[in-house]
Amino acid sequence: MYAFSQALRSLRQHLTSTLATFFTALVSFTLLFLLGLVLWNLDRVVASLERELEVAAFLKPEAAAEALLNQIRSWPEVSEVRLQTKEEALALLQLDYPYLAQAQEFVQNPLPDTLRIRLSDPQAVREVGRRVARLEGVEGVEYGGALTEQLVRLLFGLRVAVNVLIALLLLNTLFSVMGTIRLSIENRREELRVMQLVGATRRFIQGPFVVEGVLLTLGAAGLALVLGGAAYGFLAGALQSLLPFVPVLARGDLLQAGLALLLLALLLGALGAYLASRAHLRETDL
Template identity: 30%
Template sequence: MSLEASTTPPSDGVVGQARGRVGARARRGSRASASIEILRDAAAGLRRNALMALAATSTIVVALAVAGGGMLVSANLVHLASMLEGQVEIVAFLRDGLSPTQRQQVLASISASPGVRSAVIVDRGLALRRLQRSLGTPSSMSDLLPSNPLPDSVEVRVTDAGRIRDAAAGIQKIAGVEEVIFGTPVVDRLVALTRAVRLAGGVIAALLAAAALLIIVNTIRLTVSARRQEIEIMTLVGATPGFIRGPFMLEGAFQGASAALVTSIVLGIGYAGLAGRVAASLPFLPLLPPEAILPAALGVVWILGIAVGIGGSAIGLRRYLRA
């Protein structure tokens, strides 16, 4: 017995569903139209709840901007640490009396030594000129000294400042090297500092990303919660969880993507402008060039925005879809 037993409602093929004898053909048909319906419902959902979607998207923009900004700060801190470590060098003084060929052999041996990034010869004449320049009295130095007392040397840059001792010990063993110096206390302090800077950068990025994640998930959850009556009615009239989830997750993805777009524009323009100004007025502050950092940072912003938009919707819906 059912309503249609004594009435003549329009026939559209749902009789089987109403009676619970859903044929395979009917299910295939409903699946095919479901994708279009999900898209249409997502668009309608955003239109109907435009104000709430706008508020949520704005919140997500702020969260993503904070996370993206954190990543830029973190990357620049790491870059600064690398730059500082790159300044660390070993000076290998050469024995007196080496021929130019022997000096080149020593240079080749040093360059091939473990932990060495680059090595250049500084001949004694250049060393004296540098000393004179640093003392600021070029004429008096020549007058005071009957001959150049400085030895030839090789200036060595290392691949890892933390392992400078190993590199120095290796160089010390090379024939033709008289003495090796690398300013141990300064290097130790520098390595400790750069390690702290790297850690701080990582922690800042991780904390801000986690904060953004929570804010976005909760924002999307609130938008889902505000529509719980709609979800409840859908559930009670027999909508499948997939049918209910689809539009909400699409809406979440759309909100996340919209927020990522706005954040990308703000961060992109903001960072490019800042990097330009810093390069012009504070050239000693080594900011990463925009093209080196923005693609990766904004990529993370997009992934975070869309993935968390979808995930937030799924989490928000979970409590309403428990069968």
């Protein structure tokens, strides 16, 4: 209770420094929370695309479909393979373009029989596609691996850039907390010297400063959760209205991310306050 009351007193004594540190931490944590959610969501999108990824092998009219099915099914990278006949393909096409049904009586079905191949390892889609293309009876192969690979590379680049930005923001917050704590120590220099003379331990002296740092960062993180959560909710709602099939994070995911942010804020505030108080107490021989 003593540490908490002293921390509140210090925060009130240098209000300008307190507000500067608070808003610095607020900006850092809001960006961290929002960017983290966006990257997590992009991971979900790429994972969803990889799960839906398949290789389509178009067969020649004289191809031995059953033999090809058995051969491809034995490959370790393949989790599922099925034959889609040209009649099934035409029926699916007519669902999207109903007017084709009117021309069915006059035009012969031009679609080929197709092998639909699902992979246990989506990263092997290019290799499997090339192997399928070399099989006898296969006329052509299509797969969406190129798009997925581009998204993975884009996500990797974004993750590197965001991680660098997050590191800089967290360092800025850490040094801001340390600066505020150093100011608190300067304001209480004589009081702290008397406390040590009467037998107060370093841990007892540092306690209020650690609480002060934690209050600063936890308060900023709490407000950042509100702002970042509202921003993500708006973005996710807009995305769902435009692309309903794109997955977004659930409420449980947001709760998990929020708890992680609060834990990070707790550690950052305590660490910054502890480092600043320890260094300054040593400098002043307290």
